[in-house]
Amino acid sequence: MGKAVLHYTNGRGRAEKIRWMLAACGIDFDESFISTKADFQRRVAEGLYLFKQVPLLEIDGLRIVQTGSILRYLGHKGGLMGENDTERALVDMYTEGIQDMSIPGLAYAFKPDKAQFWLESKETLGTKYFSVYENILQTTNNGHLVGNKQTMADVLLFESFVHYLHIDKDVLNDYPNLQKFMASQKEIPWVQKFLQPGTNRKPFPDEKYVAMVTEIFFS
Template sequence: MPTYKLMYFNVRGRAEATRMIFALAGQDYEDYRFKEGEWPEIKGNTELFPLGQCPVLLIDGKAMPHSKAINQHLAREFGLYGANSAEAAQIDIVGETVIDIVAKILPVAYEKDEKKKKELLDDFMDKSSKPFLPYLNNLIETAGGRFFVGNSETLVDIVVYCLLDFIFPMVESAKETYPALAKFYQSLTDNSRLTDYLKNRPPVSK
């Protein structure tokens, strides 16, 4: 079995889905979080950070960059990428939809001016999140409300959960607007193989 070391900041961000994959798989790994001021000093190390960015997953000491590539690789290794090619394709489709939504919500998260931020939030809910969030809401409702693919947690459930974990605290109306997604989120939080991890993870920034 390979040894794994995940290197990222002490935040959830782009590494949280990877941490959740390890938790779901029951796989031991080192969750290395940069100390304050450490990143500028080490990011020039091309053996550890070949692209000068993070997160990076070290597999037996060899660096793998790009969170999407990391997550897809681990999901395949741990049997979390669907039971067949059709399920894997569905996982990919939902994953790309999440990326579309992230691109729309990030400007809202980074906006400092409160008035402008409210305007961006309203625009996100009324316009730019569509058709993406309605599509995901319909998918999970059609799938029965608990898992996006198959009858157990997979990569896609983790990826969507991380998205909702980012959106729901920021947009108060989102849970009411998308009740199937809200139900899925609560179910994964309270009654899943990830519940212990989610309830005991460090209370760091998202």
């Protein structure tokens, strides 16, 4: 089998969670970046992208699209889906919630009035999502959302708050369990390594990246 290849733009977006999961699984991978609308259309015309969309992960002889499908494949491959049917259901459910919770964070860089957008989004995120994960961590009381070891839900929650803390460094001030969760996850060796410069992590999207994505997918 060849090396895994992740197809996306050279930025965070929906692919960043996939990068984190690849790192969690210890899978070395290359990236194939889409840089122009013509490049994307050419790849679509060649039939590379099922449903004409990215991200796409080429791995184990498969071409997998749909972010959730890619994440679950990696979760099973890396043993990050829990120890039994109950845990697997919880990991899957919490992960779906984290995906939904992440949408305002993905949209933030593209909003002309970022301050107002964040003001409106933060309250909804707090009541609908942050408080939920805060309470789950209070119940488990072991630094994990499910079971007693790191699962995909932990990985993706951590990645989401890395992003939100860039938007608002005080976003977790009212959530002591989430603060403890972030601190404990940072102590995990592979997380420490992936947070260092020079990994496949992407920077917070700037205006140049926003313009490129807008030109490729929305113009």
